[in-house]
Amino acid sequence: MTTHHSDHSQTPRLRVLLGEVTAMGPGKAMLLEAIRDKGSISAAARSIGMSYRRAWDLVETMNQSFRQPMVETAKGGPGGGGANVTEFGERVLARYREMEARATAAIQTDLEDFSRFLVDTENAD
Template sequence: MELHKELRLRCWIDIDGERFFGPGRAQLLTHIDQEGSISKAAKAMGMSYKKAWSMVDDMNQKGQKPYVILHKGGNKGGGAELTEAGKTVLQTFNELMGKLNETLRDGEEKFLQLV
């Protein structure tokens, strides 16, 4: 019987020993950027609005600059958008993950043959 082997990599940024930014938050920022709404982003990810809001608030508080700005409701309703800092962090994280995954793929076959 052939076993399915997979080498996986996850990358997070910790601040004071607590996870601050990683794949989940990057995905949340991506959805906010696409949807223009924390609520719609949360729904797209299958998470509660409360959890999504908590993640955004944490990023805005602990990041060097806020990552997401909110627009108050009104006739057109409210919304959310990424700040330049949020866009830069997201882009840089995605580029880093691309490079790390490329490096992983380069050595994966050789390593998995040993396991």
């Protein structure tokens, strides 16, 4: 018998659109945090299981979608390249995470109720 879903870790996936482009979403936020932690786009991509090409495309999209760059890069060479999240990027990321937390809190009861429709992953086998 299947019971209600006991894991209440369901969270909304907040996406901020600019026209048809996602200016900021969960993947971009995770990538920004990884760039901040790792200091490069390639290391950040590896750490979150994303291809370098995909990570680079997301960084370009963010840099084109916002009024100021979100990520600055340095060319490679003997000392290696690198990337860092700009102060502006940090402000945008913090605001996004705040919005995400407020959205989750606002619908927490609904998420718990909705979880009753889902398969209980502990008893799914």
